[in-house]
Amino acid sequence: MALIPHFIPKKSIEAGTQVLVADYGRRYGITVQPPIPVEEILEAHLGLTYDFADLPKLFGMPNVLGGTWFRSRQVKIDESLDPSVFPSQLGRYRFTVAHEIGHWELHRDRYLSGEGQTAMFAGEDCPVVCRSGDTSPLEWQADCFASHLLLPKEMVYAQWETMHGTREPYIAIDEIADLKARWGLGEDERPTVEVARQMAPVFEVSAQAMQIRLVELGLIRTKVPEPGLFS
Numbered sequence: 001m002a003l004i005p006h007f008i009p010k011k012s013i014e015a016g017t018q019v020l021v022a023d024y025g026r027r028y029g030i031t032v033q034p035p036i037p038v039e040e041i042l043e044a045h046l047g048l049t050y051d052f053a054d055l056p057k058l059f060g061m062p063n064v065l066g067g068t069w070f071r072s073r074q075v076k077i078d079e080s081l082d083p084s085v086f087p088s089q090l091g092r093y094r095f096t097v098a099h100e101i102g103h104w105e106l107h108r109d110r111y112l113s114g115e116g117q118t119a120m121f122a123g124e125d126c127p128v129v130c131r132s133g134d135t136s137p138l139e140w141q142a143d144c145f146a147s148h149l150l151l152p153k154e155m156v157y158a159q160w161e162t163m164h165g166t167r168e169p170y171i172a173i174d175e176i177a178d179l180k181a182r183w184g185l186g187e188d189e190r191p192t193v194e195v196a197r198q199m200a201p202v203f204e205v206s207a208q209a210m211q212i213r214l215v216e217l218g219l220i221r222t223k224v225p226e227p228g229l230f231s
Helices: 010-028 038-045 055-059 087-112 137-150 153-164 173-183 194-203 207-216
Strands: 049-053 064-069 074-078 128-131
Touching: 010 038, 010 087, 010 137, 038 049, 038 087, 055 064, 055 074, 064 087, 074 087, 087 128, 087 137, 087 207, 128 137, 137 207, 153 194, 153 207, 194 207
Parallel strands: 049 074
Antiparallel strands: 064 074, 064 128
């Protein structure tokens, strides 16, 4: 039986990440600062184990980046994302760890109740399997959780102010147009601008993930604002 995702508002997902980070900080008596320690949250705070494996081979399907086994409290990350072997994958690796935490926090009760099990024989532990490019509601929820966990709103605002001295947004329209022309990109393609690349290492995320979050928070504008009623 396939899991039919419940609708979870984005605000509820964001609130869940805030509670998780606050609980982690209180438990260990620390003030959490970026980069968010997702490995420690997963292992020390949530009591899960994780390791690397050849997940496409394990599951017999391409593009598998992560998986969570709820009954045995295990997470596996594809070995292609191991940052000790492939340092350039650090951002993708951390996002995948945060994504699996999202599944644990948002979906474990339904999986453990049996509602999400694809097979029910003798309590079989059927994992949630996460593939790149999967935009199903379940995966969108975990992606949203990962973004808010790795890039908490107030920490992003604070870092922006530290780097720029203000919360005024960066208007990226001209830079994006220039990069598109220089790289021969299509109209729907959005290159990563320099301010996102500069902030990404602070949070140990990819520049693309950083830009998406900055646009979401209104700190990067990629379109000309609509005229206001009194403008």
